Amino acid sequence: MDFEFSDDENAFRQELEAFLDAHASPEVMDRNPEQLSQTVDTLPKRGLMAGLAERGWLGMSWPAEYGGAEKSGIYDFILTETLSRYGAPQPGKGVGIVGKTIIRHGNERLKQYFLPRIIRAEVEFAIGYSEPQAGSDASAMQLKAERDEDRGGWVLNGHKIWTTSAHFADWYWVGARTDPSSKHNGITVFLVPMDHEGLEIHPTWTIGDERTNEVFFSDVFVPDDFVVGEVNQGWKYICEALDLERFAMMPVGPLEKKVEAFCDWVRESERDGAPLRKVPRLRSQVAQAATELEVARMLQRKVIASAVKGGIPTVESSMYKLYMNEAGKRLADSALDAMGPAGQLKPDTEGAPLNGRFERSYRYTVVDTIGGGASEIQKNIIARRGLGLPKNF
Numbered sequence: 001m002d003f004e005f006s007d008d009e010n011a012f013r014q015e016l017e018a019f020l021d022a023h024a025s026p027e028v029m030d031r032n033p034e035q036l037s038q039t040v041d042t043l044p045k046r047g048l049m050a051g052l053a054e055r056g057w058l059g060m061s062w063p064a065e066y067g068g069a070e071k072s073g074i075y076d077f078i079l080t081e082t083l084s085r086y087g088a089p090q091p092g093k094g095v096g097i098v099g100k101t102i103i104r105h106g107n108e109r110l111k112q113y114f115l116p117r118i119i120r121a122e123v124e125f126a127i128g129y130s131e132p133q134a135g136s137d138a139s140a141m142q143l144k145a146e147r148d149e150d151r152g153g154w155v156l157n158g159h160k161i162w163t164t165s166a167h168f169a170d171w172y173w174v175g176a177r178t179d180p181s182s183k184h185n186g187i188t189v190f191l192v193p194m195d196h197e198g199l200e201i202h203p204t205w206t207i208g209d210e211r212t213n214e215v216f217f218s219d220v221f222v223p224d225d226f227v228v229g230e231v232n233q234g235w236k237y238i239c240e241a242l243d244l245e246r247f248a249m250m251p252v253g254p255l256e257k258k259v260e261a262f263c264d265w266v267r268e269s270e271r272d273g274a275p276l277r278k279v280p281r282l283r284s285q286v287a288q289a290a291t292e293l294e295v296a297r298m299l300q301r302k303v304i305a306s307a308v309k310g311g312i313p314t315v316e317s318s319m320y321k322l323y324m325n326e327a328g329k330r331l332a333d334s335a336l337d338a339m340g341p342a343g344q345l346k347p348d349t350e351g352a353p354l355n356g357r358f359e360r361s362y363r364y365t366v367v368d369t370i371g372g373g374a375s376e377i378q379k380n381i382i383a384r385r386g387l388g389l390p391k392n393f
């Protein structure tokens with residue numbers, strides 16, 4: 001496997017870095033990024049996305065007929081990773097999940113309406129799969145979609161939970177049950193404007209201080225044109241999109257920045273007049289963190305290698321997400337252990353080491369191991385699809 005970028009790929013990375021240096025502002029870049037924190041939730045962040053779009057850097061791997069540059073997926077990877085290292089927002093959901101699924105399965109109306117808007121960064125999406133009784137097993141979703149033949153569409157009623165972005169997104173990419181008699185072949189994906197009459201959004205705050213949402217549907221009508229692909233085939237599209245999400249929304253950049261911060265803190269700090277860098281246990285923790293970061297990078301490259309060859313990297317994505325999220329949790333654990341009681345001080349508290357960065361990380365990394373599919377579910381995927389183990393043994 002060749003890990004070096006080509007001259008053209010390197011030139012793109014440098015051009016992108018120059019653009020981000022020129023637009024570095026605390027309004028759009030989080031100096032302490034966490035895995036799931038890089039959403040496009042403010043106007044200045046939308047502005048940055050529009051700047052990327054103007055330069056043709058969104059959807060570079062899309063077909064030319066939809067505004068893409070037909071470049072290899074390596075360019076999307078370079079974009080995502082570079083943005084994440086700068087703490088900039090990520091274009092993942094529109095370009096990576098909704099756009100790619102519409103290209104594969106969407107009707108002409110959806111292609112014409114959404115693809116140009118996605119590639120020009122004019123539209124943000126929220127993704128609605130989880131429900132109170134359908135989390136790890138999202139295929140148990142019960143949001144009801146009933147046929148309205150007279151109006152040529154579907155009427156949606158029910159309740160979603162954990163919908164990140166619902167409070168600022170323009171469109172809702174949502175799964176609903178169109179056939180109660182079949183679990184996996186009874187789900188359809190719909191696109192609904194987020195300000196549609198009958199949709200109610202309530203905040204849910206996570207332990208990591210991020211907002212996600214509950215969304216209630218009361219008689220929300222969706223015309224047939226806004227059904228994604230075939231009726232009752234939504235679960236297939238959702239599984240494909242979940243594989244893309246684990247990869248597209250999980251850059252390694254935030255972990256890299258945290259490992260760097262921890263190493264710098266150990267290198268520069270003292271306790272009782274003695275430099276921490278000489279303490280054997282801390283040296284070993286730094287070495288462990290740096291090694292785990294390298295393993296995460298390699299697992300990520302396996303995902304990229306498989307995706308670039310045109311595959312859907314299901315098992316590779318699960319291995320990467322599981323390892324990277326658990327490594328993030330171990331790093332926060334190590335850092336708080338090394339920092340002693342002061343490590344528990346919250347961000348912006350006087351005396352908090354690294355301004356409380358690892359106190360927040362300690363809380364946030366728990367969320368990472370749940371969002372996008374819990375660690376136990378990743379293990380199940382690796383066991384069954386990767387190792388061929390039976391469901392019950």
Ligand SMILES: Cc1cc2nc3c(=O)[nH]c(=O)nc-3n(C[C@H](O)[C@H](O)[C@H](O)COP(=O)(O)OP(=O)(O)OC[C@H]3O[C@@H](n4cnc5c(N)ncnc54)[C@H](O)[C@@H]3O)c2cc1C
Pocket residue numbers: 036126127128129130132134135136137161162163164165206210212367370371372373374375376377380
């Ligand atoms: C911050 C955040 C953002 C999110 N954003 C979105 C979003 O935008 N859209 C969306 O649709 N969802 C979103 N989710 C939901 C997320 O996908 C679910 O929380 C996740 O899939 C787990 O589901 P659950 O919370 O219902 O837990 P449960 O499924 O009830 O699981 C509880 C525990 O049991 C374990 N478990 C469950 N089943 C098994 C099994 N078969 N084998 C072994 N262990 C098992 C789980 O690993 C977990 O530890 C988000 C979640 C979080 C925390």
